[in-house]
Amino acid sequence: MTGGSDFLQLDPAGIPRGRRTDWLADRLRAATGEALPVGARLPATRELAAELGFARGTVTEAYQRLIEEGLLVTNRGGGTSVAARSAPAAEIDATTAAGATGPGRGTGPDSDPDVIDLISGVPDLSAFPRTAWLRAEQAVLERADSRQLGYAPAQGVPELRAELAGWLARSRGVTTSPDRIVITGGVTGALSLLYQVLGSNGGPVVAIEDPGAEGNRRILQHWGCRTVPVPVDADGLDVEALERTDSDAVVLTPAHHYPTGVVLSADRRRRLVSWAADRDALIIEDDYDAEYRYDRAPVRAMQPLAPERIGYASSLSKTLAPALRLGWLAAPERLVGPIVERRWALDLGAPALPQLVLTELLRSGALARHLRSMRTRHRGRRDALVAALTERFPGCRVTGIAAGIYLVVLFDDDVDDQEFARRAADHGVQVQPLSTHRIRPGRPGLVISYANQSPQRLRTAVGRLAAAGRRPTTIGRSDSGSQAARLPERRRQ
Ligand SMILES: Cc1ncc(COP(=O)(O)O)c(C=O)c1O
Structure with missing residues (x-):
């Protein structure tokens, strides 16, 4: 514990009341790394507040700022320490x-x-939500039978697919069923599986948004797809321009275009679905961050307009953490078999335990909270x-x-x-x-x-x-x- 009456030789004399939080946060920030090395524990807020003659809330707020900046961490069981430094x-x-x-x-x-x-x-x-995650993991491990610790279906754990079908219907209006959902390694895993399946009959032509996510473009090209840029304007992807291409599929972000944030208009959604029907083409909906709406009503997914023409992908990367590498694909029925076969051949499917933990978070309402x-x-x-x-x-x-x-x-x-x-x-x-x-x-x-x-x-x-x-x-x-x-x-x- 780095406490004691001389903690950092802080001398608050003359600091006006309204500046105390800023002052303390600045002093702590300056001290991390030298006087406060990685792992050093800070005094309890109550103790430091008493030493400095400050309100406890002032100290709590200063600690909180540094936690948000990644310089301090809250320890399990309480207490605050200096965070580990990241890589050089x-x-x-x-x-x-x-x-x-x-x-x-x-x-x-x-x-x-x-x-x-x-x-x-x-x-x-x-x-x-470290505590909620640990609690869910504990509940899963207490309950899991030996079968659940074996090989899960390559399509994904059935309990999770059942929960997700309901969650996607409620939160995004997606029309699907557990047998059409495939658990993937994030949106990227879902897109890669789709591109591989599309590519099994030769290099497909895939239309992409311009501007559009540069990473997605590289992944498509990696899988041998020929990419065709289609302009995006204030109403989203220009479907008329798409109609002039010879694309077999289009990948887009209709609810919140990456990176400009525009929404694909209702008219264009309808026209896009007609285009896909006329050409027997696939629409790939990347719903990467749809959970965050601030000043406007939620924009529903496109997928319910044509569940047999649209592959819908989303993930936990923007809601929990990309480190989980968990996502899902709600696929047209005819594609489920080939996609699951690919996933099986690749690595027999996603790890089962995190899938069970996510099931628990969905069931308990912790994810929604x-x-x-x-x-x-x-x-x-x-x-x-x-x-x-x-x-x-x-x-x-x-x-x-x-x-x-x-x-x-x-x-x-x-x-x-x-x-x-x-x-x-x-x-x-x-x-x-x-x-x-x-x-x-x-x-x-x-x-x-x-x-x-x-x-x-x-x-x-x-x-x-x-x-x-x-x-x-x-x-x-x-x-x-x-x-x-x-x-x-x-x-x-
Ligand atoms: C538009 C877009 N799609 C997909 C992804 C990848 O998401 P995931 O981590 O689920 O693979 C990203 C990541 O930033 C993204 O910006």
């Missing part, structure tokens, strides 16, 4: 600096705690980011804020967003250029993943973005055409 900077995947995202990108906590990672598309990982609290947390973080952007860059054009865990800041056309991202990295912020997700040239910008950063870190990040440019340049013209928004930026030569 050199261990970060080189592609992360200003490039790849999504599937295949090593997520990573910030390798240098001072570097702010706005690339990793992850939820607030500090809020992972967790989601409710995550919505509130993420909304708070989004609000903090939007407020900071608006304050530092009045009038800047920000899109995709109504849902999800990312937003997009749009630049004027002549800004080089790759260069901007490199400069931001030099200032300690990893941020992703929008052009990474484009095939054809289009408006530049930044994709900012905000859910895993505390409001304080987001404010710091925006300050660093402001400092990243050498001279001010307008980046975001508001829709009205006024030219209020300015980010420091260097234009393309």
Whole structure:
């Protein structure tokens, strides 16, 4: 215990009441690593509050801020300690600096705690429901019979598929049944299985959104699919443009387009389904972050419009953690057999124990409760980011804020967003250029993943973005055409 009356020689004399939390958080932040090495336990909040003559809530709030920043952790059984440092900077995947995202990108906590990672598309990982997970795991292990510790069906544990059929119907309007669900390694696993099955009759042509998730594109190409970019506008994928292609399938994010956040309009949904029927094509619905809606009514999945034409994929990566690598596919009946055969041949299916734990979380309502609290947390973080952007860059054009865990800041056309991202990295912020997700040239910008950063870190990040440019340049013209928004930026030569 690092307690005692001389804890860090903190001297609160003269700190005004309204500044005490900030002051204490700053002192603790500065001390982690040196005076407070990894694993060091902090004094109990009550004890430190009494020593400093502060209200206990002041100390609790300061600890909480550092927990959110990943510098402190709450121990099992109570108490607070200095968190383990993550890997050194050199261990970060080189592609992360200003490039790849999504599937295949090593997520990573910030390798240098001072570097702010706005690339990793992850939820607030500090809020992972460790206690609920452990409780569910314990319940599963107490009950599991020997059969459940053997080989599960390659399609997935039957109890989980039954729970998921109900959950997907209630939460997303998906029309499916346990025998049409396949448990996968995240959305990526679901897409890969579909692409392999499509590819078994030769390299299929698959239409993709442009802009669209760069990682998904790479995975498609890996499986030998020929990709055809189709533009996305304010109503989502341009279905007329799709009709002019010779695609066998299309993969898209209709409820919340990645990365711009637009929603596929009702008209286009209907037209897309007709296109698939006319061509006998497959629609692949990537519902990667549909659980997060903030300022608008939930947008239902497309899948119920044509369950026999649409393969629907989602996962736990944005609700619990990508580390679980658990997702699912609600497949058209005719594809279930070939998909399960592929999965069996690959590795005999997903690990059974985590599937049973997830079943328990669904049954007990713990997952639904967790989601409710995550919505509130993420909304708070989004609000903090939007407020900071608006304050530092009045009038800047920000899109995709109504849902999800990312937003997009749009630049004027002549800004080089790759260069901007490199400069931001030099200032300690990893941020992703929008052009990474484009095939054809289009408006530049930044994709900012905000859910895993505390409001304080987001404010710091925006300050660093402001400092990243050498001279001010307008980046975001508001829709009205006024030219209020300015980010420091260097234009393309
Ligand atoms: C649009 C999109 N689809 C799919 C994925 C991959 O999700 P999963 O972890 O479930 O494989 C990501 C990850 O960021 C994503 O952004």
